[in-house]
Amino acid sequence: xxxxxxxxxxxxxxxxxxxxxxxxRPRVYxxxxxxxFSRLAGTELLDMADIGVLYGVSPRTDYRWMAQRGLxxxxxxxxxYLFRKNAILHxxxxxxxxxGRPFGS
Numbered sequence: 001x002x003x004x005x006x007x008x009x010x011x012x013x014x015x016x017x018x019x020x021x022x023x024x025r026p027r028v029y030x031x032x033x034x035x036x037f038s039r040l041a042g043t044e045l046l047d048m049a050d051i052g053v054l055y056g057v058s059p060r061t062d063y064r065w066m067a068q069r070g071l072x073x074x075x076x077x078x079x080x081y082l083f084r085k086n087a088i089l090h091x092x093x094x095x096x097x098x099x100g101r102p103f104g105s
Contacts, residue, residue, distance in 0.1 A: 009037040014035075028080070042089075045084065048063075071091055071095075
């Protein structure tokens with residue numbers, strides 16, 4: 001099984017806006033209107049749910065990819081990990097999954 005190419009993906013994503021609060025801590029707001037993934041700018045933020053929808057995997061798989069496959073978050077706000085679109089595209093192009101469990105587990 002290979003990860004699909006996301007460069008022309010039309011999946012609807014809610015744009016996340018990263019705004020610091022009055023103390024300088026990061027705050028993230030999601031816009032109400034959804035836009036296709038392909039129309040997001042390269043620096044736009046995606047959360048774990050967005051990645052799950054794009055790749056068709058569960059949140060558990062997202063966390064496993066972070067722990068074992070080099071999926072690195074841009075920032076963590078509260079309990080939420082956020083990723084830049086460019087980083088997700090780069091990671092998806094360089095990472096291919098193999099079916100089944102890794103050897104020796």
